[in-house]
Amino acid sequence: MHRGAVYPLGMRKFLWGVATSAFQMEGAPRCDWTHWKIRDEADRKARLHGVGHIERTEEDLALLSDLGVNAYRFSVEWSRVVPRRGEWNRRELDRYVRIAASLRDSGIEPVVTLHHFTNPAWLVGRSAWENPATAAEFLRFAERAVRALRDSVRVFITFNEPNVFIVAGYFAKRMPPGGKRAREGLAAFANVLRAHGTLYDMIHALGRERPAVGLAHNMVAFHPASDKSALDRWAAGVAHTFYNMGLIETFRTGTFSVRIPFLLDEETPVGVRDKVDFLGVNYYFRMFLRMSPLSLKGPDPFWEDRGGRGLTETGWEVYPKGFEDVLRAAALAGVPIVVTENGTAETDDLRKIAYMKEHLRVVRRMIREGIDLRGYFWWSLMDNYEWLEGLRPRFGLFHVDFDTLARRPTDASSYFSRWVRRRIAADEAARRHNTP
Ligand code: IFM
Numbered sequence: 001m002h003r004g005a006v007y008p009l010g011m012r013k014f015l016w017g018v019a020t021s022a023f024q025m026e027g028a029p030r031c032d033w034t035h036w037k038i039r040d041e042a043d044r045k046a047r048l049h050g051v052g053h054i055e056r057t058e059e060d061l062a063l064l065s066d067l068g069v070n071a072y073r074f075s076v077e078w079s080r081v082v083p084r085r086g087e088w089n090r091r092e093l094d095r096y097v098r099i100a101a102s103l104r105d106s107g108i109e110p111v112v113t114l115h116h117f118t119n120p121a122w123l124v125g126r127s128a129w130e131n132p133a134t135a136a137e138f139l140r141f142a143e144r145a146v147r148a149l150r151d152s153v154r155v156f157i158t159f160n161e162p163n164v165f166i167v168a169g170y171f172a173k174r175m176p177p178g179g180k181r182a183r184e185g186l187a188a189f190a191n192v193l194r195a196h197g198t199l200y201d202m203i204h205a206l207g208r209e210r211p212a213v214g215l216a217h218n219m220v221a222f223h224p225a226s227d228k229s230a231l232d233r234w235a236a237g238v239a240h241t242f243y244n245m246g247l248i249e250t251f252r253t254g255t256f257s258v259r260i261p262f263l264l265d266e267e268t269p270v271g272v273r274d275k276v277d278f279l280g281v282n283y284y285f286r287m288f289l290r291m292s293p294l295s296l297k298g299p300d301p302f303w304e305d306r307g308g309r310g311l312t313e314t315g316w317e318v319y320p321k322g323f324e325d326v327l328r329a330a331a332l333a334g335v336p337i338v339v340t341e342n343g344t345a346e347t348d349d350l351r352k353i354a355y356m357k358e359h360l361r362v363v364r365r366m367i368r369e370g371i372d373l374r375g376y377f378w379w380s381l382m383d384n385y386e387w388l389e390g391l392r393p394r395f396g397l398f399h400v401d402f403d404t405l406a407r408r409p410t411d412a413s414s415y416f417s418r419w420v421r422r423r424i425a426a427d428e429a430a431r432r433h434n435t436p
Contacts, residue, residue, distance in 0.1 A: 008212030008277055010109055010154030011336070014427050015375030016420040017071030017109070018064070018397060019341050021116035021160065022080070024384040025053035025060075031079035031118040032128070032176040033387075042402075043390045051384050051391075052405040057099065059407065063381065063398055065106055067413060068421040072103055073340060073377050075113035075160070076145050078138070079120035093148050100152040111340075111377075112153050113216065114142050114199070116160040117175070117387065128169070128177040129188035135195040142199055146206050154209045157280055157340065158199045161218040162192045163243050174388060190256050190268045193247075197272040216280035216340040219244045219330065221322025225290035225302070235291040235299035244326065248333045251276050278374060279333045280340030283326050285312075286319035309354075313345035313393045314386070320358040327366050327373070336372045339363065343379035345386070345393030349411040356412060360419060378416060382407055 023033060027050040038044050053060055064072050080092040100110040115138065119128060123137055146156070168175040170185025180188075196215055203213045222239040224232030238260055250256045254273030258266045291299040305311050309318035323342070330337050342359050346352040356378070367373050383396035391402045397413035400406070 008154060008210045010111075010209070011212045011278065011338075011374050013070065013109075013431075014373075014423070015071035015109055015111065015155075015338060015377070016423055017069045017073055017111065017375065017377045018067065018381040018416075019073035019111075019377040019379050020053075020381050020384065021075040021113065022050075022077035023075075023116065023118045024050055024380070024386070025074075025382075026050040026077070027385070028077050028079050028118060030083045030121045031077070032121055032124045033118050034121060036176050036178075039390060046385050046391050051382065051400050051402075054095075056405070056407075057095075060381070061099065061102060061106075063407065063409075064103070064108055066409075067397070067417045068424065069108060070420075070424055071109040071111055071155075071375065071377070072381075073111040073113065073157070074099065075116035076149075077118065078115065078141050079118060081145065082120055082137075082141050083122075085122045088144070093145065096145075097148050097152070100149055104152045109155060110149075110153050111155040111157065112145075112149060113157040113160050114145060115158065117165050119176070124177055128180075129166070129191050130170075130180065130184040132191055132194075135191045135198075138195055139198055139202070143202060143206070146203055150206055150208045150211075153211070154207070155212045155214075156203050157214050157216050158196045158203075159192055160216045160340075161282060162189060162215070163247065164218045166192070167243070186258060186266065186268075190270055193250060193256055193270040193272050197270065197275045200272070200275040212277040214276055214278040214280045214338060214340075215247070216282055217247050217330070218282045219326035220284075221286040221319055221325050223286055223288050225288045225300075229291070231291040231293065232289060232299075235289040239287075239289055239299070240329075244329055245332075248279070248330065251279070251333055251335075276333070276335055278336045278338050279330055280338050281326060281330045282341035282379070283323050283339065284342070284344070285316035286322040287317075310351070312351075312355075313347065314389065316344070318344065318355055318358075320355075320362055323359055323362045324366065327362070327371055331371050336374045338375035338377070339373070340375075340377050341379040342376065343395050345395045347394050352410075352412040353415045356416060356419075 027048045034047050076096045103110040166185050166189045170180045200213050222236040224236040226232050256268045256270045258264050287301050289299040303317045344355040363376050380395045382398035383394045383400040386393045398407045399410050
């Protein structure tokens, strides 16, 4: 944590919250996801309006108060604030500023993500993050956003899951820009990291209240499909080193290295050494990797229920032990950790609650073990637009009727609410006890 610096104000208490992102809640008419591989009419509508959050902002903020959380993570949609090259929509930015201010007024810490997957359509017509000009445009937007938000926001997340949007956008081609080559993907990753470093300094220079700046990193518990196969074990090890630890190493050394024995060995200085006040960890599942000697395309990833807890609506395996493993690995970053996302898509509330219980228990265990955990955010406040699967998987604490967009509480929201209220009260009692 800025090793030795004064502790950022927004993180003095353990943050118990829920997370969302702008596109998933409110859609966006002018971003690279707006028309990306649309499936049907319902999908098209959801990309434009999400789950109607813009029209229901007050109602949705009231749900946060009902839950009793002390933090809310949301994002600012770049393409709404800068809908066309050089054009600024101050009204859109003010909307996010009002949300942040209203959260602060009600004692809920706003945690703002500046980039959550989407880019303005005007920008990516030609190229995306592999082009350094994208970073320059993004930093122009981010500077305005930070200036506007700095009176209410003390915790910023620069990027959400760069490893996901780079791997899915350039290697697996399942997200925009798609159709790019791996080499461009590595250049894009380096540009994102450089932009993070610049933004880190910028937020510290502009921030009014000793801001905390982090990045939300997706971590996966990689396992070999068969423990007996040396190739499977090798693939799981490489995936862990590249996907999970690559970013953590980059924060420690300032150099982005990609080392895949016999294939790649590259080092790019990106200037981010120690430029992270907390590491955000997004954890969902374990993934198996199978590698056959004839596999030219690399390892074959898959989910399978090997622990008897079943698969979720997104086909992911429920594997709480993996949460422990990734948190211990994340601790090697040497900075505090905030779980910026954890959750599961289940329509069956009992299954959702079972997942929640087991993962919250891990949080408690890790704190006891001495891992410097400073927050936990459930993904998500309510059912919303899920990138690859649209309006189907239900990650929400609040159920959304996708026809009427009505929200309703669930047993999972009651369970989570009881848990966070108890934890927040206990933390406050401990603080009062320790404050002379
Ligand atoms: O919905 C996403 C979120 O936007 C980023 N992390 C994973 C979530 C579930 O897939």
